[in-house]
Amino acid sequence: MAVRKLSLPMGVEVAELFGEYDRKAKYIQKKLDVRISIIGNEIWIKGEDGNGIDIAEKIVDELVQMSRDGHLVEWREFEYIVDQHLQHDEDDDSFKGVYNEVKETTLLSNRIRPKTIGQKNYMETMKERELVFSIGPAGTGKTYLAVAMAVDFLKSGKVQRIILTRPAVEAGEKLGYLPGTLLDKVDPYLRPLYDALMEMIPAEKLSYYRDSSIIEVVPLAYMRGRTLNNSFIILDEAQNTTYQQMKMFLTRIGFGSRVVVTGDITQIDLPRDSGSGLVVVQRVLKSVATIGFSYLTDQDVVRNPLVKDIIKAYDEYEREEKTEEK
Incomplete structure (x- = not known):
């Protein structure tokens, strides 16, 4: 079994990252057949498939980045992020994550930005x-x-x-x-x-x-x-x-x-x-x-x-x- 450990940066709360009852973590587990454990400010991702772990890590990294930027991720937006990562191979360097793709496109002094x-x-x-x-x-x-x-x-x-x-x-x-x-x-x-x-x-x-x-x-x-x-x-x-x-x-x-x-x-x-x-x-x-x-x-x-x-x-x-x- 492969294991990956991620450390949350200062200011990022698990509850904010994964939502009530860790709903988003459970969704990632189901979609990628991995297990996510949260211990303090550390996130452990375990699974038999290294590819699934890689994708799960990229999704969590994207959620962390959005949290640090003060962006509240709604459920539908989260589902879209997961879907997009699943559609791109982990070796596809052209895909930098949904947030990185869209965050520079804003309107009305950054009040409005695309979600997809x-x-x-x-x-x-x-x-x-x-x-x-x-x-x-x-x-x-x-x-x-x-x-x-x-x-x-x-x-x-x-x-x-x-x-x-x-x-x-x-x-x-x-x-x-x-x-x-x-x-x-x-x-x-x-x-x-x-x-x-x-x-x-x-x-x-x-x-x-x-x-x-x-x-x-x-x-x-x-x-x-x-x-x-x-x-x-x-x-x-x-x-x-x-x-x-x-x-x-x-x-x-x-x-x-x-x-x-x-x-x-x-x-x-x-x-x-x-x-x-x-x-x-x-x-x-x-x-x-x-x-x-x-x-x-x-x-x-x-x-x-x-x-x-x-x-x-x-x-x-x-x-x-x-x-x-x-």
Whole structure:
């Protein structure tokens, strides 16, 4: 049996490292078929497989580094770290650990950083390209990170305003039957965009920005006829745009503007005879080198772990349905 001893540096507590009842240590044991013993400030890793011990040591080292930097590792983020180490051979020197891969990519004075390598690549693409399409399942941070990037651009003076928009289409809702103006009707559907903004901007300042039209949250229908210069524009839930709506939106881009289009092509609420503009645009613009496409997967889901399992189950079910139809 191989044995490895690790000594915790000053200031790193076992309870903080492994969580309540050493939950994270138990998870590592189960995944790598090793045994972890904690004696004082020493961690002993034992196992029959030297490779498993090597990977376990790298995972613990990464948790220690994050703890020393004052980063609280949530459970879903921890699972992702373990998964990534399992996917890389211990001799793969190009992989320096998830935290080392993502920690230099930050927004809003280091308040926001990616939690997965996919999110990091998405953020880098937004920094580099004027137009970015982010496609992936719910919970991957598509909209949240786009809003964070927009706020960062506004605060640094790279743009003069932020415009957030969504198509007025939702599953099971007939907007014509709802009371009020169009803005009243779509306001609940724009709420996730408000929620993201409220996390990043103090309420009083956000109110000023909205009253001054420095930040606009509007339905897609309000974009027609406008040319938007020096703006950071986000089109959310873009899977529910039609071909014509997507074309209309993209031709609104003015000078000095950045645009991020987000959506989940597995959650289309359009009528069956209406094709999704987000699906078509991938074919139309795939050869334009200056446009970025960022694809996130269930590996990038940072919500409750149950969400990842649900997404996987639906993906498998839909694949089976398509196979049966053939």
